[in-house]
Every structure is written in structure tokens, then in C-alpha cells.
Amino acid sequence: QGAWHSAAKAPAASGQPSFLTPPDPIPDSDIVETVECDIVICGAGICGLPAAMLAAENGANVHVVEKGSTYGLFRLCTAGFNSDVQTKLGLTTDRKEFVTSTWAITNGVQGRMSSYGLWFDNSGPYVNWLEKIFNENQLIPAASLDYKITNDGVGMPGASPLWQAFAQMIFFAQEDGGFFATGNPVDWTGVMEAYATEKGATFHYDSPAVQLVRDESGRCTGVIAKNESDEYVRYNAAKGVLLTTGDMAADREMMAHYNVSLSKIVRYNINTNDTGDGQKMGIWIGADMDEFACGDLWPFAAVMMDGTLPTTFDGTHFYAGVANLPVLMVDGAGRRLMAENLPFQSPSIPKLTCTPDGCAWSIWDSAWKEKFPEGGYMVEDYTASNTQEEVDKNVENGITFKFDTIEELCEHCGFDKDIFMATFERYNELCEAGEDLDFYKDPLWMNAIDTPPFYASKHCSSMTSTRGGLKNDERCRVLDKEGRPIPGLYAAGNTAGSFYGNVYPPNVMGSGIGHGQCFAWLAVKDILGLDYIHANI
Secondary structure, three states: OEEOOOOOOOOOOOOOOHHHOOOOOOOHHHEEEEEEEEEEEEOOOOOHHHHHHHHHHOOOOEEEEOOOOOOOOOOOOEEOOOOHHHHOOOOOOOHHHHHHHHHHHOOOOOOOHHHHHHHHHHHHHHHHHHHHHHHOOOOEEEEOOOOOOOOOOOOOOOOOOOOOOEOOEEEEEOOOOOOHHHOOOOOHHHHHHHHHHHOOOEEEOOOOEEEEEEOOOOOEEEEEEEOOOOOEEEEEEEEEEEEOOOOOOOOHHHHHHHOHHHHHOOEEOOOOOOOOHHHHHHHHOOEOEOOOOEEEEEEEEEOOOOOOOOOOOOOOOOEOOOOOOOOEEEOOOOOEOOOOOOOOOOOHHHHHHHOOOOEEEEEEEOOHHHHOOOOOOOOEOOOOEOOHHHHHHHHHOOOEEEEOOHHHHHHHHOOOHHHHHHHHHHHHHHHHHOOOOOOOOOHHHOOOOOOOOEEEEEEEEEEEEEEOOEOEOOOOEEEEOOOOEEEEEEEOHHHEOOOOOOOOOOOEOOHHHHHHHHHHHHHHHHHHOOOOOOOOO
């Protein structure tokens, strides 16, 4: 039997990143216990939990090994298409439009278009299954027709027409309607863990998976994990192993290897346990990886002049007021970067790929409120407060800067005078003409910057996770370097690849959790031989 454990820290002699070098197998003599089961799931997070629920519900002997001390915390929502909770509200989505648009939005390439169809077809049944379980536990899945966060481009006057928006989020609310965005979060992952346990799943916390086991026939037959006492336990899985260990954002070397631009991120709001464990274990037994990863990015996290994070925010917001709206945005030299009304996460990409430091400056004037479209932006949400009072507070705390002349602004921000003044004059000319011939921002947001005082605030992109991982097929089976499935090995969520290109699709909201949960659910269906909707297999 072959088995591998977590990567050595020293760089590989070949010059390759250290994590690509398989460590020595753990000898059988070091195994203190062997557990026989049908399915072993590595990771009790947002994707491993529904997989454990379904496996246990169908009578499988399922064991879940989790690196952390508890199950994964709830997130804002899941997502799906044409589920009962959505169709009751008249919220339906066209399959062809979704599949083709999503492939284009995410920059296609390595994302399987057929995977988008697989998610679309099976997400409704998945959400319906989850809704029934949650309703029995006093949770109410709720779809939203109008939910938006700052500058996400959905339902806003002057929203970018560049891409179709798919706001298919499903929220989990308490009976009184309270949920994440209202300040009343629901521990819905706790409900999932309790349901799986009730049905017979066994959870092992503080038990990181460190090795996959592959026999002489090539089948993945189990996993070796460490227990709470740092001893090795082998889990033999008669039917299959599912990897849902999360992403690689907490291993900077690994993350940079698959997307060097993510090294420019300043604000990492990540799970520090997500060190690419599942991807590494797969690589070490011959699995193939996506060529590049993308980040789940938030585009307007405020930074100080020197690019460091501010210490003056009170914790309720991390965007500077107004700086996150579609005002003029330039790089450190003073050069305009983008159509500033691109949907939510899109402004992150130019900052990471077109600027040396991954930062940009927002610039606006004191008449911003009168110039901006009525109802065209979020005044208050959990990322920002877009009020003059917030701007004044940011100025006081050194997050935003206020100037009597545009020349003073240019000098303070350290722009190249020739580049910035040409940019500034060109922008105002386009605003007066009523058409953005450079980037085609909607005219509603093309407002000349001409009323002193003037404001400038610097911001970076922040990241919650990476998206990209082990290549897999339309049955969620992990593929080797010849494109053939490794028998017995499955992956889902941020551990799995073959879904995104190098851009997280900004207008497909909730796609990470939505497709990750659905695919983990489908992986268990495939392992157990249960029916689901197949497309292009």
C-alpha cells in the first residue's frame, strides 16, 4: 500500500515548491488503530456536512475526520436554481443562459461547462432535500429577489450590463425572520452536524487527514488521520473517500504557485486550517490539479497610505465610505483602471493584475450625494456605510484624505503628476460628454469631479478563500494526470477544481457554497449508487 502525509516545509531539491514533493509513507507500525467503514469524509465543513447527512440517512457507515475542533461555521447562504422555495416566488433561471454565461464570466478555460449544467440540474433537488430537513428543525430557507451588498451590480441603477446576474442565494432564517445579514445569524451548519450524528455519522474532531491510501490496483482505499493524541489512525473506506478539506489560502507558497497575483492580497479573511491538505494528499498519490486558482475576493477593503490595514475601524465595516462606489479609480501612478461600476468582485481583478501593489485609489468630490443616482447604491450594509458622516469619520481617522485642490490630492497620494492630471482631465471630459469611451461605464455614474473639497481613499482586495483544486469529472471523481478517475476518490467544494477559471464569477452569487454542497451530496450519491440527474457523461 502507498500512503502519503502532509508536505515537508523545506523547499524541494528540484526547485519546485515544497508541497509538490511527496513525503515518506507512514509505516504500518505507527498505526495505533484501524477503523472499518463504508465512507470516510475528510472535512466537516460547509460541504462535508451535507455529504455526511446523506450518507448516514441512507444507512452507510460514515466517518468524518476534521482538522478543527468543531464543525465548519455557517456562511451567509447556499445557492441553487429553480428549487421549490424559489419557484414559489417566481424566481426561475434559464439553463442555457446560466451555463453559457457562467463559463464566459469565470473566464472559462479549465472550468467544465458540463459541470455548470450538472449543478443547475441537481441544485434544485438538493435545496428541496435540505429545506425539508431544515423545516423540521425550525429553520426556514428563504430566497431573495432583491438582496445585494455594496456595488454588487444587482438591481442598481447604472449597474454594469456586461454580464447577466444570477442572484440565486438561499438564506436560512429563524422563524422570526432573523438571519446573517440582519445581525441574527443562524447556526445552520450545527443543525446539519446534529442531523448527520442522529442518523449515525461519526465525527472525529482534532483529527486532520494526513495521507491517502492507494492499493496496488490503483484504488484509493482509505485515509490515515491523526487523532487528538497525535497518533495515527487508519480509516479503511470500503466504498469511497470524499475530500472536502477546504482551500489552500493558508499556505501562501501553494496559493502563489497556482495564482501569483493572489500574493498581492493585503487582507486575508481566511480559515487558517485551510492549508490545501486535500489537494496535497491527492497530488501525492497521482491526482492532477487545475493549472491556476482564483480567489473569492472582496474588492474595496480600506488600507492606509502605506498599504497596511487600518487599526481605526470599529469592526462593523471594512470599506471606507463612498470609496467603494463607482467613483473614479486609479492605480498608484494615477492611471484609470476599469469601468468602476463593474459588479461586486470584478474590480478586484484589475487591482491584482494591473497594479504593482494590488491597491487602487478612489477619488470623488463633495457633491457626490447630489450627483449619484437616487437609490442606486447601498447606504448601509455590513461592509460599508456610504454617508457623508462616515466619510468625515474616515478623514478623521486617516483612512480617507480631504483636499482643497486636485493638485494637492495628486501630490499627497504620490501619483505621477503627468499621468494623473491627464487621467483626471480625460475623465471629466468623458463625464461632460455623457459617454465613457474608454471603459463604457454607465453614464449614470459618470459625474465630473469638480466641486471641492476633493476626497481620496486607498483600498485593496481582500480574500476569504481560493477556488481551484483537484481535477474531477462529472461524477465528482478525482482524475489522475492522464484524465482518468482514481477509483474510490472523490472531491468537492474548494478542494475540487474543474469548475472555475481564473476569475470567481462575480454575478453568480453563492456559487462556491452552492455548487460545493451540491457536488459533495452528488459524490455520496455516486458512491452509494443513488440516482441523480446526469448531463454529458
